Amino acid sequence: MDSQSSMDLITEDEAELYDRQIRLWGLDAQRRLRAASVLLIGLKGLGAEVAKNIILSGIKAITLMDHNPVDEEDQMSQFFVSTVAPGQNRAEASASNAQLLNPMVTVTTDTNNPAGKDDNFFKEFDVICATCCPPSLLCRLDKLCFENNIKFFAGDVYGYYGFTFSDLGTHEYLHEEVKVLKPKEGEGQSKTTEKTITSKEKIVFTRLEDELQFDWTADTPAMQKKIRQTPSTFFITRVYQEFLEVHGRRPCISSLEADTKELQNIRLQLLNKLGVPAKVIPEDFYKYGFGELSPVCAIVGGILGQEIIKAVSQKDAPLNNFFFYNGVTDDGLVDKITL
Amino acid sequence: MAATLNGVLENNLAESIIKSRLLMVGAGGIGCELLKNLVLSGFSNIEVIDLDTIDVSNLNRQFLFRKEHVGKSKAQVAKESALKFKADANIVAHHESIFSPEFGLDFFKQFTLVLNALDNRAARNHVNRMCLAADIPLVESGTAGYLGQVTVIKKKLTECYECQPKPTQKTFPGCTIRNTPSEPVHCVVWAKHLFNQLFGEDDPDQDVSPDTEDPELAAEAGQAALSTEAKKDTIGGIERKSTRSWAMETGYDAEKLFNKLFRDDIKYLLSMENLWKKRRAPQPLDFQELPGKGEAMCTGVMRDQRVWSVQECADIFAQSLAALKQDLYSKGDGGTLVWDKDDHNGMDFVCSVANIRAHIFGITLKSKFDIKSIAGNIIPAIATTNAIIAGLIVMETLKILSGNISKCKQVYLNRIPNDRKRLLLPCALDPPNPKCYVCSEKHECTVMLNTQKVTVRVLQDKILKGHLNMIAPDVEIDDGKGTIILSSEEGETEENYDKVLSVFAVGQSSRLKCDDFLQNYSLTINIVHVEKLEEEKEFEVVGDISQFHPTETTTESPVEGHTNGASKSKATEEEDDLLIVEDQVTPDLVSTGRKRPAEDQQDALLIKRKKQESNTEDNEDVIEIS
Numbered sequence: 001m002d003s004q005s006s007m008d009l010i011t012e013d014e015a016e017l018y019d020r021q022i023r024l025w026g027l028d029a030q031r032r033l034r035a036a037s038v039l040l041i042g043l044k045g046l047g048a049e050v051a052k053n054i055i056l057s058g059i060k061a062i063t064l065m066d067h068n069p070v071d072e073e074d075q076m077s078q079f080f081v082s083t084v085a086p087g088q089n090r091a092e093a094s095a096s097n098a099q100l101l102n103p104m105v106t107v108t109t110d111t112n113n114p115a116g117k118d119d120n121f122f123k124e125f126d127v128i129c130a131t132c133c134p135p136s137l138l139c140r141l142d143k144l145c146f147e148n149n150i151k152f153f154a155g156d157v158y159g160y161y162g163f164t165f166s167d168l169g170t171h172e173y174l175h176e177e178v179k180v181l182k183p184k185e186g187e188g189q190s191k192t193t194e195k196t197i198t199s200k201e202k203i204v205f206t207r208l209e210d211e212l213q214f215d216w217t218a219d220t221p222a223m224q225k226k227i228r229q230t231p232s233t234f235f236i237t238r239v240y241q242e243f244l245e246v247h248g249r250r251p252c253i254s255s256l257e258a259d260t261k262e263l264q265n266i267r268l269q270l271l272n273k274l275g276v277p278a279k280v281i282p283e284d285f286y287k288y289g290f291g292e293l294s295p296v297c298a299i300v301g302g303i304l305g306q307e308i309i310k311a312v313s314q315k316d317a318p319l320n321n322f323f324f325y326n327g328v329t330d331d332g333l334v335d336k337i338t339l
Numbered sequence: 340m341a342a343t344l345n346g347v348l349e350n351n352l353a354e355s356i357i358k359s360r361l362l363m364v365g366a367g368g369i370g371c372e373l374l375k376n377l378v379l380s381g382f383s384n385i386e387v388i389d390l391d392t393i394d395v396s397n398l399n400r401q402f403l404f405r406k407e408h409v410g411k412s413k414a415q416v417a418k419e420s421a422l423k424f425k426a427d428a429n430i431v432a433h434h435e436s437i438f439s440p441e442f443g444l445d446f447f448k449q450f451t452l453v454l455n456a457l458d459n460r461a462a463r464n465h466v467n468r469m470c471l472a473a474d475i476p477l478v479e480s481g482t483a484g485y486l487g488q489v490t491v492i493k494k495k496l497t498e499c500y501e502c503q504p505k506p507t508q509k510t511f512p513g514c515t516i517r518n519t520p521s522e523p524v525h526c527v528v529w530a531k532h533l534f535n536q537l538f539g540e541d542d543p544d545q546d547v548s549p550d551t552e553d554p555e556l557a558a559e560a561g562q563a564a565l566s567t568e569a570k571k572d573t574i575g576g577i578e579r580k581s582t583r584s585w586a587m588e589t590g591y592d593a594e595k596l597f598n599k600l601f602r603d604d605i606k607y608l609l610s611m612e613n614l615w616k617k618r619r620a621p622q623p624l625d626f627q628e629l630p631g632k633g634e635a636m637c638t639g640v641m642r643d644q645r646v647w648s649v650q651e652c653a654d655i656f657a658q659s660l661a662a663l664k665q666d667l668y669s670k671g672d673g674g675t676l677v678w679d680k681d682d683h684n685g686m687d688f689v690c691s692v693a694n695i696r697a698h699i700f701g702i703t704l705k706s707k708f709d710i711k712s713i714a715g716n717i718i719p720a721i722a723t724t725n726a727i728i729a730g731l732i733v734m735e736t737l738k739i740l741s742g743n744i745s746k747c748k749q750v751y752l753n754r755i756p757n758d759r760k761r762l763l764l765p766c767a768l769d770p771p772n773p774k775c776y777v778c779s780e781k782h783e784c785t786v787m788l789n790t791q792k793v794t795v796r797v798l799q800d801k802i803l804k805g806h807l808n809m810i811a812p813d814v815e816i817d818d819g820k821g822t823i824i825l826s827s828e829e830g831e832t833e834e835n836y837d838k839v840l841s842v843f844a845v846g847q848s849s850r851l852k853c854d855d856f857l858q859n860y861s862l863t864i865n866i867v868h869v870e871k872l873e874e875e876k877e878f879e880v881v882g883d884i885s886q887f888h889p890t891e892t893t894t895e896s897p898v899e900g901h902t903n904g905a906s907k908s909k910a911t912e913e914e915d916d917l918l919i920v921e922d923q924v925t926p927d928l929v930s931t932g933r934k935r936p937a938e939d940q941q942d943a944l945l946i947k948r949k950k951q952e953s954n955t956e957d958n959e960d961v962i963e964i965s
Contacts, residue, residue: 015641019396023712024484024719027644049726056399056722075425076341079375082424097423101402159347231760253346291347294379295737298372298730303762306485306723317755323762327734330748332763334756 010034014104018058029313030058036312037061039125041114041141042132043090045077045292046157049301050129050308051098052079057309061106063125064098066091066132067113073252077157077294119144127308129153134245139209142167146207151311154208155304158240158250159289160327161233162300166307166318167205173314175201205321211337212238217275227276231333233324235280239266240289253290260286288328299332300325340425342381348737353381355740360384360449364437364466365456366417367391368720369480371403372729373456374421378428380733386431386450388442389414394681400722437462438810444859447473452739454478454732460505464808465858467492467500471778472859476739478732484719485754487728491735491747491768494778501808502772512874514553517546519614520700523693527713530692531678533600534685536582537591538667538676547582547600549608556613591664593657597626601695621699629653630698643707649698652691659688680715689714727752731763776807782862787869788878790845796836797877799825806880807862809855816843817850817863827856840866 010018010027014034022030036059040051043066055062070090075082080094091109099107114130115137122128122144130141131154138154145152146169155164181193216227243251243259243266251259263286271278303323310316319334326332341347342356361382363370366389377385391413393404403420404413412434421430435441447453447469455477457463463479470477470492477492479500492499515521516529532545589595605623609615631648647655662684667676678685690707693714697704711717731750738746748765756762776784786802793802795814803812803825811827824843826832835843845851851864872879 010641012641015643016395018399020717020720021399023708023717024721052402053722053726056402058399073344075379076344076347076381077379079379079424082379083426100405102398103406229760253344256346287349291341291344293341293347294376295730295733298376298726299734299763302723302725302727302730305726306721309723319756319762325763330734330750330763330765331761333760334762335760 014058017104021057025309025313025315029315032313033058033060033309035060036126037063037124038127038129038308039063039065039122041065041128041130042156043078043080043094044074044132044157045294045297046155046162046301046304047131048078048080048094048098049297050131050155050304051094052101053301053305054308055098055101055105055107057305058102059105059312061108062098063108063110064091064094065110065112065114066094067111068132071252072254073291077292077297079294114141122150123148125150127151127153127312129155129304129308131155132244132250134248135208135212135241136245138165139207139212142208145169151308152208153304153308153311155300156237156240157292157297157300158237159291160293160296161236161240161289162296162325163233163237164300164304164307164319164323165208165211166311166321167207168203168311168318170202170204171311171314171318172200172202173310173316173318175199175317176315201317203318203320206336206338211321214337215275227280230280230337231322231324231326231331231335232280232282232329233326233331233333234322234335234337235271235274235276236285236289236326237324239263239270239281239285242266242270251286251290256290259290263289293327296325296327299327303332340379340381340383348381349741352737352741355451356381356737357383359451359740361386361736362447362450362453363387363456364453364462365389365458366403366413366432367397367456367458368400368725369482369729369732370413370456371401371417372722372726373454373732374403374417374430375424376729376733377454378421378424378430380737383425383428385428386433387414387417388433388435388437389417390434390436396681400720400725402722438465438857440857442469443857444469444472447475450475452476452478452736454736455480456729456732457481461808463500465810468777468808468855468858468860470494471499476744478735478739480728480732482720482724482728482752484721485724485752487724487731487752488750489728489731489735490749491739491744493744495771496744497747497768498771499775499778501777502769502775513544513546514550514555517548517550518553518608518611519555519618520696520702521618523697523702523705523710524713526693526696526700526702527689527710529696530689531714533582533692534663534676534678534688537586538663539678540675541581541583549604549611551611553611553614556611591660593653593660594626596660597624597653597656597695600692601699602626605699619701621701624649624695624699626653643711646704646706647691647694649695652694652698655687656691656695659684659691663688680711680717686711686714724752776862777860782860783865784862785865785867785881786878787867787872787881788840789870789872790840790847790849790866790868792839793877794837794839795824795832798840799836802864802878802880803853806878807853809853809860809862810857811855813854813856815852815854816845817852818844824851 010030015022018030038054038059038061040047040062043064051062051064066089068090069087070081070084070093071086080097081090084093089111091111095107095109114133122141128141128145128150130138133154142152146167149169152167153164156162175198177197179195179197181195216223240251243263251263267281268278271280307319310318320336322335322337324331324333324335342353359382361377361384363373363385366374366387370389374385374387393408393411393413393416395409397404398406403417408416412432414432414434418430418432422428452475453466453470455463455466466477471494474494478489479492480489481487491497511525511528516525516532520526520529529547533547535542535545536547586596602623602625605621609620629650631650634648634650663676666684667674678689680686686707690710693710694704735747738744747768749768751764753762753764757764771778773779776782798814799812803809812825813823813827814825816822816824822843824832824835845866847866847868849866851866852861853864854861
């Protein structure tokens with residue numbers, strides 16, 4: 001705890017603004033949040049939700065990074081730019097509305113492609129959260145974050161589906177547990193008292209690459225069981241990630257028919273390559289995967305935002321390491337593939 | 340907008356979205372997030388109702404509001420901000436109470452469905468009844484800290500909001516507050532009562548003087564402490580006068596008030612020796628000789644975050660007393676103050692008084708920050724939980740609009756995934772409770788009370804409005820003559836208010852027909868006469884006559900603990916059980932007046948555990964938890 005100097009004290013103004021969350025996670029967590037610089041890559045619907053959530057929470061600074069222009073699909077979930085005409089850079093178009101959420105946070109933009117950035121660029125940040133990135137780039141960023149002790153997050157939303165991924169390296173956090181104490185015998189009154197017990201915990205994360213390269217091919221009952229128990233959304237979102245890798249863009253409604261065909265092809269190829277049966281992804285999955293539904297962005301962005309807050313504040317057990325949301329089946333599941 | 344982009348949603352759903360008319364009740368934590376999701380999804384006919392105005396402490400999560408909006412209408416500003424997402428959305432904002440008669444049955448009937456984004460039970464009860472009466476689906480929701488839930492209510496198909504009894508609000512016996520506090524909250528309640536005694540509306544239930552009718556004193560029957568004669572003499576007959584008029588006579592003199600409340604009254608309490616045989620006896624304080632006197636104040640740590648010394652408390656007591664006196668005098672003759680956690684002086688007063696009393700009784704002192712939580716009934720609230728819940732509300736809404744209401748679920752947001760990996764826990768919706776006094780065919784309940792003690796006013800204010808959630812009840816005795824004892828029309832039955840029920844021949848097995856025109860709701864109450872209920876209760880409501888067992892003790896309502904018949908597993912209770920966070924503090928603490936009651940029961944909905952749906956195809960996923 002290096003945060004005891006008077007400069008780091010939360011001001012009365014901050015205490016007033018952040019009152020309702022300080023009552024939840026405490027002053028120390030708030031101080032840690034205020035020291036954190038975050039790089040947010042990808043400002044589509046999910047990115048906007050994450051930006052909103054962590055700017056409101058009172059981090060120190062956020063860099064909004066996106067090299068793409070606002071497009072037609074942004075109007076269904078990207079509330080910073082939903083009425084901006086397509087064409088303007090998405091990060092720049094988002095910045096002023098993002099800043100209005102909290103004047104105490106420094107909001108900057110970067111319109112470069114993250115794939116072309118030098119490693120040193122990324123080392124300036126405490127947290128990197130990457131959306132709209134193909135798996136190869138995610139794996140590179142994750143590795144770089146691990147080596148430089150940066151908390152790494154990834155996520156995307158496709159229609160009704162979404163996922164988040166966290167790699168916090170070796171992460172220490174405070175865990176609080178409320179114990180109910182029974183009254184002692186003979187005290188006459190039957191009231192119970194609650195006591196909060198705080199303990200320091202440690203958790204070690206896995207790299208994204210290891211998760212994605214997991215070998216599913218063993219022909220054993222144990223592996224069949226694992227495949228059954230793995231959320232279908234893991235495989236579904238990998239189809240979309242693969243599309244992004246191959247085509248350098250997401251499937252989009254302006255090329256609905258062609259992209260649908262391509263998604264169906266990728267489904268079969270990918271599952272074949274992984275060695276898992278085709279039935280893990282329903283045949284009609286593509287009907288629910290175009291654009292980003294605003295409520296799905298809110299759900300997945302809420303989870304992702306809270307995981308970033310947890311990581312920075314070192315308070316509470318983080319999710320380890322994927323979260324999958326499927327709005328078709330109502331599932332919201334946490335899983336780790338290499339378990 | 341999702342509904343206007345071809346290929347995102349199924350055609351029939353997109354059409355339904357565009358055509359539908361939604362009512363969103365509440366524009367706070369969940370409401371701001373919800374309005375954003377709705378507009379972006381393509382809903383374009385939305386009415387928003389919220390009575391509240393924007394406070395600084397909202398801004399960490401209610402992202403449609405900014406600092407320059409503080410003090411303005413939430414509904415109005417939410418509308419203006421949401422129009423920036425879609426300029427041609429048709430949003431109507433009402434800066435009004437949902438209980439207002441303008442939002443009657445005809446108003447509700449114009450909507451396809453209603454979405455609640457509320458933070459208090461009274462409003463939820465009311466909207467529940469309005470939606471049942473109008474027969475339109477209601478999506479209900481609530482959050483508290485990291486936890487949240489969403490559920491769907493549809494007449495005849497699912498449980499309604501009132502099908503299962505909610506845990507009653509925790510109250511403390513008067514004698515605990517007045518004589519034998521043992522927890523900080525007891526001192527906070529007492530401090531708020533004192534505020535009302537000194538500055539607020541007179542409420543005989545909020546007496547702050549020593550209680551000579553403490554049942555624990557019964558053993559001392561005949562002793563001096565019980566005798567009213569002795570009581571009169573003890574402290575110069577102070578109890579005979581109202582605290583208010585006595586304080587006024589002294590000109591709200593801090594030292595005199597302090598010494599009466601914290602020295603003389605405490606000495607008097609000490610004379611009730613029976614109370615202190617098994618308890619630590621309180622120690623009276625004198626204004627001039629306080630612990631912490633002359634000590635330097637601790638600086639550097641925020642004033643609200645540290646625990647004040649007793650001397651500091653006394654100083655702050657004196658300062659806030661003087662300031663509140665000025666506030667009171669500025670209201671003119673007969674004016675009163677309403678306590679509000681966000682009023683600096685009122686909060687300082689309650690904090691200093693509660694801590695001084697805590698010191699006297701050997702109870703842990705607390706910081707103003709902590710006391711504000713207790714006194715203001717503040718439930719912590721964060722943006723992320725509200726965002727997730729608002730997203731889930733829309734997902735349920737989409738199912739309803741697709742014509743798949745039977746696929747709707749009750750969904751819980753958990754803090755950690757359960758042992759089946761679920762962070763979001765979907766549960767099947769339960770069918771209506773056939774004995775529900777709100778949504779069943781037969782609206783009946785049983786009330787146990789003493790007909791010779793309970794007045795018509797208590798029947799109206801505490802039973803019908805306070806407990807049975809009516810807004811403007813009319814009551815007729817089902818005696819063949821149709822005697823009306825209470826009318827919601829002004830001036831018709833006021834003369835009955837202070838008469839007890841037995842005056843109208845209401846006794847054992849009488850039936851009262853209660854009707855609320857606004858809610859389009861009627862209820863028959865079966866009266867069970869009892870001489871006395873435990874814990875000084877004035878009445879007890881039992882869900883259905885068949886559940887009433889005369890032999891049972893009345894400590895707990897017989898309908899409490901009525902679960903869904905699902906067996907409870909201990910393991911899941913410990914790990915997965917969500918906290919029941921609503922109304923966790925005594926109703927005494929709920930502020931009234933300028934702000935809505937329970938303003939800060941931030942979005943909390945009753946959170947109860949249900950059995951998880953087990954409709955997964957994969958057998959290994961079929962699990963039973965509680």
